[in-house]
Amino acid sequence: MSDKMTLQVLANHARAAAENMAHTLHRTAHSAFVKETQDFTVLLMDRIGDTFAVPMDLGATWYPGLSHGPAIEMVDDYRPGDVAFTNDPYSGHVATHTPDTHLWRPIFDGDDIVAFAGGHIHNTDMGGAVPASLSRSLTEIHQEGIRFPPMKLVNEGVFDPQILRIMETNVRKPALNIGDIKALAGALSTGERKVQAMISRFGKTGFLQGVSALMDQSEAQARDILRAIPDGEYVFADYADEDSDEANPCRLKLTLRITGDSAVLDFTGSDPQLASSLNVPSGGNPRHTILLVGVYYVLYTLNPRMLLNTGMTRPFTCIAPEGTVLNPVEPAAVGMRSLTCARLRSVIFGAFSQAIPDRMPAAPAGNNCIVNVMTRDERTQKTVIAAVNPVVGGGGGMPHRDGSNGSGADAAYLKNTPIEITETEVPVEFVKYGLAQDSGGAGYWRGGLATEMAFRVFSPDTRITARNRDRSFFRPWGTLGGHAAGLSDMMINPGTPQARPLGNVDTAILEPGDVLEIRSAGGGGRGDPLQRPAERVARDVLGGYVSVDAARHEYGVVITDGVVDEDATTALRASMTPHTQHFHFGPERDGYEAQWTDTAYDLLTQILADLPIHWRFFTKTEIFRRMKGRKGPEGVTAAFAEVCERFPALPHAAPRKEAAE
């Protein structure tokens, strides 16, 4: 039954199997990471490990195009009832940081493997230097916990007790890990049973042909989309605020080349591999799922009927040179790759925004900050560690509506915790949880507002971590005349004499009575704000989304006593100059790029690419230190010359020829 006409029947059975696995895992898992945050995936794979079905309701959005092939090949002699696993980002490049533990189970029909059921869970902790195994400051994979290269975890239905003991010995919350791993193994058995039911429903040949037709269909859908996009080269770069504790920006650059129904994503010109855990371990696989997540969002947004499986990755080829932030070599740390991945997605959105301006939104806030608090409960005299809330910003202005407020776009899967629950369980008191006025980029379609959260603590030495904080310097950009959004911020005791801004740091130590306020970035605006109907601006002012001041300065709308002053508005709008470039980045990036022009940064990455990998980040930092008062490629050349002089051991090759400005 590989009949195209009724392929949807097989597609529905495959999806039902995947949903079934997801619900089984969600129902039987132990940890909040899986149950509440839903940081897990389940998938069905073909015989070589390419994904052909994923759930659409539950779990994370990153892996529908994942291939487990390289890891599957590293294990021999599969038997019915076996389950293999790995969490090592450097063995097969399937796992992407150590907490993510991937499992897969061969599904047999007679003596033949006809499919694999697989998935991942994010373990609360895998051991290593810090609780939860994740910190931006870590520099080596070995600090990020115990690693298991691909190996069998279950032999013909029996868990290997030695592996479990090794894991229990090395991690901080063994019961949670083992509970979740067993729940995932249970979900894989469900997947096997459902695939076997599909084989009896469709026949072995019908099943195998159908699976391959599902991937062909997804590929065809993706190619249809690409074909409708004008051929061309679309270049875009964006920055993470800090590359490490050294605190220089990290640039990601993409050259998107669309030719007919295929596309190349060339990331040459992105930062070198970093001495922090912000590296993204793609292994240089040209279709690695982690490089393509932004593409999935684009495809699905353009065709909501997009079938999500490995087939959709076929028209795409990624180039991520070795030793760069998007293809680090061992032992680079990778734990906080999710921060870089958020920026990677916005780089992809920016490139597509140039290719199909009519159909893409402006930048989402792009800082999916997860706030944790460790404090002492004075009532019970116990230490409490708890996730407080994600602080996520709004979506970018869309082609036909304002960006969603508070969260959205590529961060829509995150869930908050009710304030009443947090206050009951954790000794903190919220002062504020809501939307931040004027934080959405102005536009014909306004960007979504930022989230603002403030809470008070009561115990000395209360520690806060705010993982994935970013966008405190480089704003989410606007498009088509729309403005960039408000920046993220973190501050202790705002509005008091003890106020202490924290910049982009992601940790803080608080004293009793201190209030910590965290604000996300907003979403970028889309289209000319001077064209936004004054009535809609007035409604935004009435609702408090936009202040009277911003209505005047950003939108040219004069509001007096809550009413639009038509004449004054017409006059003011006529006197204002709309922003005419495709992107609007805001003064911070414009200022930064006056020094670090595109050519200058290109030259920097070329210089670094010619160095041995372990010299690159060091040299980047040293060049940055010497850029004061310098700018452009000449500045980089001069700074590099100084670095060479200071460090004669630097194994630089022939001096770089000047790049044309």
Added chain:
Amino acid sequence: MDGASQPKPDWKIGVDIGGTFMDFCALETVSGRVASLKVLTTPDDPGAELLDGLCLLAEREGLDPAYVTRFVHGTTVGINTIIQRKGAKLALITNAGFEDVIELARLRMPDMYSLFCHRPDPLIARDMVFGVPVRMRADGSEALAPDTASVAAAARQAQAAGAEGVIVALLHSWRDTSQEASVKAMIEAATPGMFVFTSSEVWPVIREYERTSTAILNGYVHPRVAGYLTALESRLDAQGVPAKAMLTRSNGGLMSAGQGRRDCVSMLLSGTASGVIGASWLARQAGEARVLTLDIGGTSADFALIVDGEVQYGTDEQVGEFPLHIPSVSVSSIGIGGGSIATLGALGVLRVGPESAGSNPGPACYGRGGTDATVTDALAVCGWLGHSEMAYGQLRMNVDLARQAVGVLADQLGRSIEETAQAIIDIAVSEMFVEVEKLCSRAGVDLRDFALMPFGGGGPMLGAFLAQELGMSRVIAPRRPGVVSALGGLVSDLRGDFIRTVYAPLEDATLPQLEQDFAALADEGRAWLDTQGFDGTADLRLSADMRYAGQSFEIEVALSPDWLNAVDQIAAAFHETHKRIYDFEDPDGKIELVNLRLSALGGAPKPTFPVSQATQEQATADRHVPVWINGWCDVPIYDRAQLGGGAVFDGPAIVAQEDTTFAVPPGASAHVDAHLNIHLSLVEQSNV
């Protein structure tokens, strides 16, 4: 009527309103006569169709309104108000600093792969949300008392902006309702004429978004629902109906119409809930304890599980775009129905839905101008439909129009019209398959020992095909599938739900509080039944929402009041329930008790329906018609009205009745039981 020698008639009437029809199920208990009928709804004058129905019952069945002793009504006026967003203009008064709780909701959005995903606009716009300086701490102590001036100023500002009513929702009112109550009093004093609901009086549960949004739904529909109920009661009065109107609720129980005026939120999902209640009652009669119900309409299909005779409850059902957090009969829904449209996608892959032709213009074969090929058209092309009148003679099918519509797709595909139609049916069934599989994996049940009970206008058309796809071997088709919801109202009990949030570890020190809470809940429950006019013995059911410490969600565990002095027994019940639902337990884990719940049930005497003699007998077909089953075959049509208890026949077959058509696939064997349900046994299909 001169009743001196004859016993007086005793009519019990259940009435449920759907999209197109108002359904009546009437039982005269003295003679055992059962009547069901449908009348077209009158959207311009909701409630007027009631008179049409009563007149028809009088005409056809000799109903005298003076002898109606029970009148149970399920209305959609509330849910329609929400879907059409035509409710009251409301203001929300809440804590300053937390005005955006309703807009942020729980952050996570549906359709999370799309960059265009977004949450629905709240029912209260942001300019009608007023933060006032007031704060209660998590332990119930008051950090900041409300001050009359700022509350009154907010209320006046709301009224000036056109608010009809105010919702008061303050943090931690689950712990102590007094702060909300005093704010409510301040508003009532400052702005008489605006109605006020507090979140804790609507449903005092922990979690501010859930509690606030439930209270908003209540206020949003309140004026319309109250107006409707007043009109309903006066219509019944005018007709001389002595029975007090009862209303069906989302919890599958009943309440008085008077209660419904304020407790509006509890009736929002009553239609689907009483369908499941009706189905569970029919299933019990038919001797089935484990049932999957299937109700298919024009645009959607609803599913529910009945496990060991019990309907299943949830607290996160959906009302239009909004979650509803009061206990409701759990029903899953998918946007695939008889009107779902088939289209062609990339590589010539056929899809069905989510677009629907709805009831206007409806499927092409209805001849109302629809030209898209729908599921109903596919069934007509294949010959399963179109041989008899539909919807009590109010619809006639034009198979030629169905063939034209499906023919367009067939041409593009280069296939025959019949093959294309069969593919549309298969795909529609497989879409439902996905939803049922999700439901079952969430609930942790294996459908192989369940029976499928299709009802509604479309359920019987596709039910047996879906059962085959799910690997189920049994289908039960009730005699009157069109009025199952109306029947559900007729067989329901009064039911009030009450909750106390405890939020304490399960340990000896907590027990006195539990006993105290239980006593208060029991008083509340008995008093509630009293106000509904119930004078029998209350049936009080106690349960608790519990979890292991560290979990962020609770499960409901049935408790006996006797256990409230024994931690061990409560813990044992929790471990066991956790194991049943989640496949694991943690005997050493610390347990938290979040909510104590009580349901107060007031049982009405159950009506008995006539039972027919069942002697096995081969059924006689009316005639034979051509049906496409991988080729044209001659298939017998049976008239449902002629199928008595004990009748047997084999598939393929069609059973026609005035309100639906039951498709019986090849390989099925059918028998009719004493209650006139048709039972199918299906053989397992493979490689279809």
